[in-house]
Amino acid sequence: MTINQQQDRASGEPAQPQASLSATGSARRRFTRTGLGVSGVLMTLASQPGMAANTCASPSGSLSNGLQSSHKPDNPVTCGGNSPGFYKNNPSGWPAGLTATSSRTFKDIFPVNTNQTALGNLTLMEVFNTNGGGKHALGGKGPFKSEDIDPHNVASHVLAAYLNILTGRSTVLTEAQLRNIWREYQTTGGGKLGYYAPTAGVKWYGDDIVAYLTTTFHQ
Secondary structure, three states, X not given: OOHHHHHHHHHOOOOOOOOOOOHHHHHHHHHHHHHHHHOOHHHHHHOOOOOOOOOOOOOOOOOOOOOHHHOOOOOXXXXXXXXXXXXXXXXXXXXXXXXXXXXXXXXXXXXXXXXXXXXXXXXXXXXXXXXXXXXXXXXXXXXXOHHHHOOOOHHHHHHXXXXXXXXXXXXXXXXXXXXXXXXXXXXXXXXXXXXXXXXXXXXXXHHHHHHHHHOOEOO
């Protein structure tokens, strides 16, 4: 019997069913628990009004140093990036040097391992079309179902973070840090197997990486 059920029984009130978490919610919960295993900073941030799951910190900072902006008042970092959905639906929001109609492929910017060759051959807009979050979410709009080519939609979130860096919408994550996240995720297998280690003893798998990158987008 859960604590809630015990409390409901003691108060004479009927037990209330527990709401189930979405896939995104589950990933964010695990991401938060991973951070709390190293530091209490995420709990502190979550208690602040308007912060919720948005840590606005570098990968290592989200686990240890907290808000970078609190350490650099003269040059505060920002987490005002846009989501994959924004770039998919707003071509005018892309940087001038890398338009939504570009014929460049994903592998031209972010190399992929041999198991994800098909992902690397997609154009940038096609990568955003794979971001569905489920087997039937794409509705035939993309060239592949997201679970076939990029099960956790890591590529679309990495690409969105990259465009956010190029447009200056988000400064909390540098291009070098972003490339390091993707590189390690790919060299450890990518897909459902790959991971990025932001600090010793901690592994972020695909959905954890997505949960972190989402914190660099405006909420």
